Amino acid sequence: MSVGGFTVVSVISPGAAACAPSGCGAASLTRGAQALADPEGLVELDGRELDGRGLDGRGPAGQRGLDGRGRGWAGAGGQGWAGAGGRGELAEVELSRVEFAVVDLETTGWSPKVAAITEIGAVRVRGGQRLGEFASLVNPGVPVPAGIADLTGINDWMLAAAPRLAAVLPGLLDFARGCVLVAHNAPFDLGFLVAGCSDCGLAWPGFTVLDTVMLARQVMDPDEVPDCKLGTLAGFFRASTAPSHRALADARATADVLGWLIRRLAHRGIRTLNQLSAWPEVVA
Numbered sequence: 001m002s003v004g005g006f007t008v009v010s011v012i013s014p015g016a017a018a019c020a021p022s023g024c025g026a027a028s029l030t031r032g033a034q035a036l037a038d039p040e041g042l043v044e045l046d047g048r049e050l051d052g053r054g055l056d057g058r059g060p061a062g063q064r065g066l067d068g069r070g071r072g073w074a075g076a077g078g079q080g081w082a083g084a085g086g087r088g089e090l091a092e093v094e095l096s097r098v099e100f101a102v103v104d105l106e107t108t109g110w111s112p113k114v115a116a117i118t119e120i121g122a123v124r125v126r127g128g129q130r131l132g133e134f135a136s137l138v139n140p141g142v143p144v145p146a147g148i149a150d151l152t153g154i155n156d157w158m159l160a161a162a163p164r165l166a167a168v169l170p171g172l173l174d175f176a177r178g179c180v181l182v183a184h185n186a187p188f189d190l191g192f193l194v195a196g197c198s199d200c201g202l203a204w205p206g207f208t209v210l211d212t213v214m215l216a217r218q219v220m221d222p223d224e225v226p227d228c229k230l231g232t233l234a235g236f237f238r239a240s241t242a243p244s245h246r247a248l249a250d251a252r253a254t255a256d257v258l259g260w261l262i263r264r265l266a267h268r269g270i271r272t273l274n275q276l277s278a279w280p281e282v283v284a
Contacts, residue, residue: 090180090208091274095262098273099126100210101176102258104250105189106152108140112195116140117165118154120172121247124179128259134175135248137162152245166200169193173205180273180283184230184254186211208273212258214281219264233257 090098103122109115122134137154139162149155172193183189186209197204216228225232230243230253239256241249270276276283 092272094271095265095273096127096271099124099131099179100182100255100258101179102182102251102255103172103176103189103193104183104247104254105192106154106245106247107192108142108144108148110188112192115192116142117192117196118144118148118152118159119247120168121249121251122172122175123248123251123255124175125255125259130255132175133248133251134172136168136171138165138168139163140165154246165196166202169196169200169202173197173202176207177205179207180210181207182210182212182254182258184212184250184257186213208283210258210276210283211281212254212261214279215261215265216257218279218282219261219268230254230257 101122101124103120105117105121106119107115107117117138118140119137120135124131124133137159139159141164143156144154144159181190190209194204196202212230212233213228216225216233220228220233225236230250233239234241234243234253234257237257237260239253241252241256243250243253265271265276273283
């Protein structure tokens, strides 16, 4: 199916299994097995909706997730997820005309060092209009811990015939090509995606990345919302989709929140990515 010239990929139900390269499959198995033995990791995942920063969704200043290789938001070169390419030709484009690929993941645990992806959802938007959607379950190669299954509703039966990560990631990267990548608490999702690409022998593209948690902290007044969790913001802005710990639903909710946050930026006279560079924790 095509929407706005983009293919809508929907593998929400189990489909034919796809073989992954040996390196990718082995890495997922190793991380997943460690996750089952690490209950603290599961507790942290349950706190992902709290942005991984404590019970109020704010937490210590500067606390960030990792990219799966022991590096923080800045990556190995200190240049952000976008790498040396930076914001490039998108730097001066009006935010209302930039195409964003809003991504959300479900996983078997909190850290990409010890867990694996079970679902990927993405929405491509421009000017508040959805141009296409991407969604797929992912077979992690290990059982889903009971607590995670309860939280997400994703269980082993659903994943039994789902494709492995190596069969899904190329489609996601192609879907997001030319976009600014967006995620709510970006270090979490980007950490898994960067580690997954490394495990599967794929080059990580030079995406510019925008974090809606950090953007919301800049533009929301403290008396408007008690925290910047996705559910809180989606409720405040009356998003058309409620987040539900499922990847596509959460990506849709994040896309709606992003649209409202961009409107607030415009009221402040901030209309380009270059202007947002004053907040390096928001866009990298």
